[in-house]
Amino acid sequence: MQKEDNLKDIISHAKEYGFVFPSSEIYDGLSATYDYGQLGVELKNNIKSYWWKSMVQMNENIVGLDSAIFMHPKTWKASGHVDAFNDPLIDNKDSKKRYRADVLLEEYIEKIRAKIDKDVNKGIKRFGDDFDKNQFLATNPNVLRNMAKIEDVEERMKDTLGKDDLEGVYNLIIDLEIVCPVSGTKNWTEVRQFNLMFSTELGSVSGDAATIYLRPETAQGIFVNFLNVQKTGRMKIPFGIAQIGKAFRNEIVARQFIFRMREFEQMEMQFFVRPGEEMKWYEHWKNQRIAWHSKLGLGEENYRFHDHIKLAHYANAAADIEFNFPMGFKELEGVHSRTDFDLKQHEEHSGKKLQFFDPEMNQNYVPYVVETSIGLDRMFLAVLSSSFKTEKLENDSERVVLSLPAALAPFKVAVMPLTKKDGHPEKAREIMNALRLEHNCAYDEKDSPGKRYRRQDAIGTPYCVMVDHQTMEDNTVTIRDRDTMEQDRVSIDELASIIESKVSMTNLLR
């Protein structure tokens, strides 16, 4: 309860201060689509920068890539997205539950299979050692009838699903008298097609336009460039390719603020390794990634690993790094051992060899892949939600503060004159002009100093520099800390180096 209210407060705060706006708001918005505002884009860029530097700059065997969102349609055939994520859905009107129509049919077949097994077991009991299973399967009338039924259903499934004949799928469900496991009724809606991928058309001449998809993950752009990068960069296994980019998924339900959107941004790194060594690297990257998170200081207790038991079609090991969001622990990042599935698929579909000659082993092989994949928008929400605090102060007043990691804050420092006269504003401008060469700075001379401090607290600015009467005499200013609210008096000459030491991303990368 309290946590959900918290999410509402965060959404309001994000909008009020220009971090995140509902998309197309003047037209009443577009479901689950958001725009990053003037402060949001800064925070987002800083997160990207931290990730990119820690991957590409800090690892000499990892290089970057920026591949196109449009890709050849065969890409998605090879990756399995075309076949695996075209789901026909059907609703039961009584239980209000939604099912995948093909799963309902498969479950039906499973039930018949179970019947056959039951008959076989009966046979074993009756005939003992003399029981000939093959003969039994070939002759028992019950079994034959059920086998024929399975074959018939499978035939019709192939026929209808293969041709996207949704009415045929519906008729099949009705004919087989399949009931909803929850309500037990046959009160079904029509079957509707659900496509995970957004499609559009390439080619300006209508009629000969080809359907292309907006990529549902950035990973495939990396796989199809494996050879390009390996050869032109003279990369030796093990090596990695990192990429930050938008991806699109037509989620049935896209909700919970920026946690699940149809248009989102991923930060992915695919690491190519020697077959057989993938588990070593899988462990390595799990450790690296959690360390990356830890350095931000959002709270160790807010993270946990969740190992996948049911693995995707391409993986032989997978773990999520989950974060304690306002809605509870949810997936923030995935570390997956993708085997050689993707490269092999692309070899098969493209007819090109996607292999690496390993001089040490003196042989060619298709590398195995270990992937780290983090949702940038989710990371943004993790940082924002764990930084958002309402504090009760001693004098009974309240303070809303974003205790963002200093290196990620949109503004690193706010410069302000104590008064609007006596040369204070001029001096403050002068200081700011020097600092802005290195840092994003804010300037504020409106309202009382206390009010200005609070404003900066609300947007997470870690430091405020105040020009006062003493500044005019001895060239010193006060620097005020967002988290402790304490002030130090320092010389203007050392200001740049003091701030640099406190807000630099170097602190995170070390």
Add this chain to the structure above:
RNA sequence: GCGGGCGUAGCUCAGGGGUAGAGCAUCACCUUGCCAAGGUGGGGGUCGUGAGUUCGAAUCUCAUCGCCCGCUCCA
């Protein structure tokens, strides 16, 4: 798609048939000067949209649109 909630100023909300309100924010001026909340004045809303009832609708009815929450899917 189903169920529930909600649409009034930039934000948070009040008002429930009789000419649109408050606090905060914003802008200008005066005052003040180190941790929100001094003064005066100003700008800003056809109360989501459309229809109906009524002399009169933000308010009642119906429809519609949008957002939020839950369920089904999720590499």
